[in-house]
Amino acid sequence: MGDSVAGVATRARTSEVDFALIGHQESWRAAADVLAVLRGPERTPLPDDEIKDILPWIPPRAVCHVDIGSIVGAKARGLYIDSFIPPDRLEAAYVHENIARVRGAAACAIKAGAKIVSLGGFSSILIEGNFDQLPERHDTVFTTGNTLTVAFIVQGIKKICALEGRNLRRSTLLIVGATGDVGSGCARCLAPIVSRVLLSARNVERLRRLAAELQADGVRVEIAADLQRFSAEADVVICAASLASSSLLLGRIAPHALVCDAGYPKNLSPRAEMLGVTVFFGGLGQITGGMKFAPDFRGVLNRHPFPDVVHGCLLEGMALALDGRFEPFSRGRGSITQERVEDMETIAARHGIYLAPLYNADGPVEDIPRGSGPAAPLS
């Protein structure tokens, strides 16, 4: 008994860390898997109804340590902190409660001595317009991680076009959730290299402002709050809306369109019928210098069909930590430019953080080349 007690405490004792990742689970299944790891294999997993009863009461806290490596030999130590936002409470009705949870998670990161904190999923959506609501920062900086997310979405679009022999320059690009930080960043990066841009979002005033910005650079832009108005004309679609659940129905879109679902939770409804359309999950990167969880949450916290794949928003903090650049690279809303995206891509690539192999709910959407797995494990 004494050994196991000491073992638990020693293994997980928090010491100074370089980075922290703040996240939450996108489904009850994912939450159940996290709790199952914490309970250990010798205990019966908690029944689903008990998980739904217990999880909302768990205060934000660290779940595991994350050690990462770079292809140039740099190493960084981090923590994954879960805000324990219940997967069915992402709607606007819970916004104050959820901001409080992200603040609590941020306080955990500060207490752990993290030098940089990346905000994953809804954490960044909640905070991108409310940075002043984060606790006093001391020596800790926060980044939404949205710049690297944009980089991987754009890279993914370019890659799938190349794989399918599409000419992006002749494409009509539709961005759903266009006025968000990620959506507007994608618009700025892709607008100059497509034929026409269609922007959709709920806030018409923000849509007009973004359209005017792009039109000033000579881009053909149309806007609509009602997505159905022009979805049929799009042959490349980016779904980057802040949806609390997978509920987006694109309606009629062009046959053989390419659709990048970059939401967390995923935007597209499982009921969406899109015959002949290629869908892939966007905004994901792969860390090839090694990543180790303690306790071992591989495949549980990063539920992807390839090893060491992580959302871009979280990878941004890791890349900056490996680079020793403890700065709030992405903050606020609407300030992601092509230049900033290229800077972030360079930092990430320097440490072996690249676009992840493309996949969707049915599996890979490309032939996976050799070497897409992780490099040597961390010693």
Place this chain on the structure above:
Amino acid sequence: MEPLIDVNCSAMECTSLLASAPIWQDILAQAMTGEVLAAMNYASLSEICDDPAEVADALEHAEGELGHAASFAAEGRKIGVDVANNVDAKHWKRLREAFLRCIAERDFIGCLIVQEIMLESFAVASYSRVGKVAPGSLGETFARIAAEEEDHVDHAMSILRTERALDPQRFDDKVYRLHLDVMTTLAQMLAKECRDGHCEVCHASCVKPALFDVSLSAAELRGASLQQYLKTLDMLGIPGEVTLTWVTQLPV
């Protein structure tokens, strides 16, 4: 004829209280049992204290807990029910035995951890929830006692933090051992259903399914208690990832 309901509440609340009196009777019985047990624990603690000031402090706490028990009994009388306590009921008895093991080892810090960190977390959280929904003076009494119990925790916290600073690893190991003993019992008490038979405190059948009738639920009381416990452990400085594992491994 004396009115049966004598709490300070509206006519509608009083009618509702009359209908729900058997539920409040059981809630009060659980609370009163916890207070009597706490009084016994503090009295026992006074016997292992060397410092006269600590002895006086423990006895004062014991008196305070008996005062809380009396307040709960008085609230029962106001709604026309007898509030019994049973410190020999199976779960409460095990909690008392866990405390007495610390007494036998003259482990003052262990006693504080069991009483102030574990049992009081449960009391503060559950009384606060009851205080929010119970009408009139019944609710006020639960809320007042929750606040007083919270003061106890604050008092113990400074002693325990000082102790932890001396040897965090040793301290955390001790908390974990006591957690396995005490919190396992508390988790069984707090389970949504009493699957292993009658708790020996409720006056008839188990009160848990009826808690919805008074805007409470067993799941809510358990959730609030575990949350309070985790926050209290955070205040002690035990790493959150460690205590998360402890709590998720408890029985449900």
